[in-house]
Amino acid sequence: MKLNLSIFLTLGALVTTCSALAQFGAADAASPVPGGGTPITGPIAKLFGAHQGFSCDLQVSGKDPSSKKSFTMFGKLAFLESKSRFELDLAKVKGGGIDDSMKAQVAAMGLGEMVMIARPDKKSTYVVYPGLEAYVLLAQPKPGPSAVPESASDQPVITPVGNETIDGHPCVKNKYRFKDDAGKIQDALVWNATDLKQFPIRIEHKEADQSIRLDFKNVDLSKPGEPLFEPTASYSKYGSMASLMQNVIMKKLGGGLPEPSK
16 A cells, blocks of 8 residues: 555646646556545555544645655545545645745646545545636546455554654554555554544554655544535536646637536
């Protein structure tokens, strides 16, 4: 399991250069959206235990595997029974090779704000751009031969390693050992807040050349509403990132707009 959160960090380049746009072609060709579209993948979702519905502010820190540059991004997360929604404003991303000029260009094109909605139950991910009142529906492929069916024994093994206070919350620091979607054993450090019903307010995970830290703040343990996990009905739907980007470019050039795919 690899979070591959560089999908967010490279958005500026993706919408301003043709060569970078080609990098998004893999998603258009029906390969999965890296990280399942949001920072909460299926294996990471296991770390939340009984917390199957919540919302919070989320800070994601790490190093972009492409540029090797450190980044921090801030957004809002909603989670409900494997479904997740992550709202990101590119202007608030720090580092990762995205400078202010890139941010300004993306914002001017209506692409500065992005919402990623992961729907494992539908094997789909929505990439929503509120500034364009449009979204792209990306279908997830069927699991390949390397996928291993989950069993009861695949639940995380939890080992306490200490106690710390994070953002004023007393926490038990635990080592979680769990299986990813391919059956590979992974480790994560998790800070479970004892004053928030053991909610994991910090998660650190590392695989290969990528380290990610997730910090959950202003946690609301009530379940978010189902409508949050669907794109706005009035928004235009596109079948690929390429067609949506063509729409944006044509609009900026004053040309006609292609018909959205149905």
